[in-house]
Amino acid sequence: xxxxxxxAIRVFDAPASLKAFMMGAGFVGYFLNPATLSLAxxxxxxxxxxxxxxxxxxxxxxxxxALASSLWxxxxxxxxxxxxxxxxxxxxxxxxxxxxxxxxxxxxxxxxFMLAGITGVAFSYCGGKLLDWDLSYYTLVLIIMACxxxxxxxxxxxxxxxxxxxxxxxxxxxxxxxLIWKDGLFGWVLLAWSLVSIAHWMMMPxxxxxxxxxxxxxxxxxxxxxxxxxxxxIVSTRIWGRVFDTLNFMVVRLLINGFFLLGFLIFxxxxxxxxxxxxxxxxxxxxxxxxFISNIWVTKLAGKGKAAAYMSANAAVSGLRGLxxxxxxxxxxxxxxxxxxxxxxASLIMVSAGMFLAAKKHKRFNLG
Numbered sequence: 001x002x003x004x005x006x007x008a009i010r011v012f013d014a015p016a017s018l019k020a021f022m023m024g025a026g027f028v029g030y031f032l033n034p035a036t037l038s039l040a041x042x043x044x045x046x047x048x049x050x051x052x053x054x055x056x057x058x059x060x061x062x063x064x065x066a067l068a069s070s071l072w073x074x075x076x077x078x079x080x081x082x083x084x085x086x087x088x089x090x091x092x093x094x095x096x097x098x099x100x101x102x103x104x105x106x107x108x109x110x111x112x113f114m115l116a117g118i119t120g121v122a123f124s125y126c127g128g129k130l131l132d133w134d135l136s137y138y139t140l141v142l143i144i145m146a147c148x149x150x151x152x153x154x155x156x157x158x159x160x161x162x163x164x165x166x167x168x169x170x171x172x173x174x175x176x177x178x179l180i181w182k183d184g185l186f187g188w189v190l191l192a193w194s195l196v197s198i199a200h201w202m203m204m205p206x207x208x209x210x211x212x213x214x215x216x217x218x219x220x221x222x223x224x225x226x227x228x229x230x231x232x233x234i235v236s237t238r239i240w241g242r243v244f245d246t247l248n249f250m251v252v253r254l255l256i257n258g259f260f261l262l263g264f265l266i267f268x269x270x271x272x273x274x275x276x277x278x279x280x281x282x283x284x285x286x287x288x289x290x291x292f293i294s295n296i297w298v299t300k301l302a303g304k305g306k307a308a309a310y311m312s313a314n315a316a317v318s319g320l321r322g323l324x325x326x327x328x329x330x331x332x333x334x335x336x337x338x339x340x341x342x343x344x345x346a347s348l349i350m351v352s353a354g355m356f357l358a359a360k361k362h363k364r365f366n367l368g
Contacts, residue, residue: 004078029085032313055149055156058085059149062149067139082322089367121230149204157215186298196349201325202325202329209333229280229281240288265343
């Protein structure tokens with residue numbers, strides 16, 4: 001999604017309002033998850049075939065964006081792509097839940113996430129170089145992305161999975177959303193997760209502001225906010241997969257909270273590059289674990305055939321907090337200081353950890 005926005009800025013000189021709308025499109029897409037999942041259940045189409053169609057649609061949209069000659073047509077197609085891409089998560093978690101045994105699911109999914117991370121970093125570098133050489137190569141970048149989406153669609157249809165999304169439990173949008181209050185444990189964990197996610201998304205963009213304030217170079221900012229965290233995220237993903245399979249899930253969630261807490265407090269309390277690097281490493285490890293388990297954690301709670309319904313409710317809440325958190329971060333930043341924002345975020349993380357700890361002994365989190 002980075003290239004979609006970057007091209008809008010560099011090639012089409014998109015205004016600030018349109019850029020903000022494009023950035024928010026992905027989170028709006030998460031709001032749509034319960035609705036699209038209900039439609040998927042009504043269609044009774046095999047999940048892998050449906051995922052393949054989403055990938056194929058993404059590929060067509062990207063080809064259209066590569067051929068677009070006006071800003072508004074390009075922006076409309078990219079927004080459509082963001083909306084389509086965000087519908088994949090509940091469907092894929094259903095595939096993971098049905099195809100991978102419980103005690104191996106984390107390790108197996110982690111491997112695919114690690115490979116995706118490595119590929120993403122490599123393509124980001126190569127795509128960025130292409131655009132540096134000549135901005136007109138943006139069409140090639142988008143065509144490569146379209147080919148990747150098409151290939152992914154062809155591959156996923158070969159996964160040996162034959163069931164459709166169960167119609168019972170997915171009849172309407174509100175039936176999935178209501179899981180938040182009807183399943184008390186799910187709602188409790190989701191609230192705790194929302195607190196740490198708000199802290200995370202609130203402070204992530206402010207890392208750049210913090211380093212700009214003490215006149216760090218562009219290279220130093222890129223290293224501390226992208227390079228080190230991305231490397232640590234990729235390296236730690238496989239480890240998080242194994243931890244997910246072997247430890248109580250609440251213990252895993254508490255470990256991630258701990259890495260976030262240490263990372264943000266170190267990062268915002270210093271201007272020393274070594275300490276900034278250590279803080280960035282902690283943040284990267286935490287982000288690796290958080291991104292991985294956010295795509296699979298509902299399988300620890302949902303009954304057979306219900307993982308997609310739980311994931312759609314989780315995604316809808318994710319969309320809300322993703323939209324709110326950056327605005328809260330900048331509001332606190334303008335009214336206070338980096339240290340104050342760090343402590344506000346740390347407080348949210350600690351409250352969240354207390355809530356996770358309270359849920360740790362629940363029988364539904366027992367290994368099995």
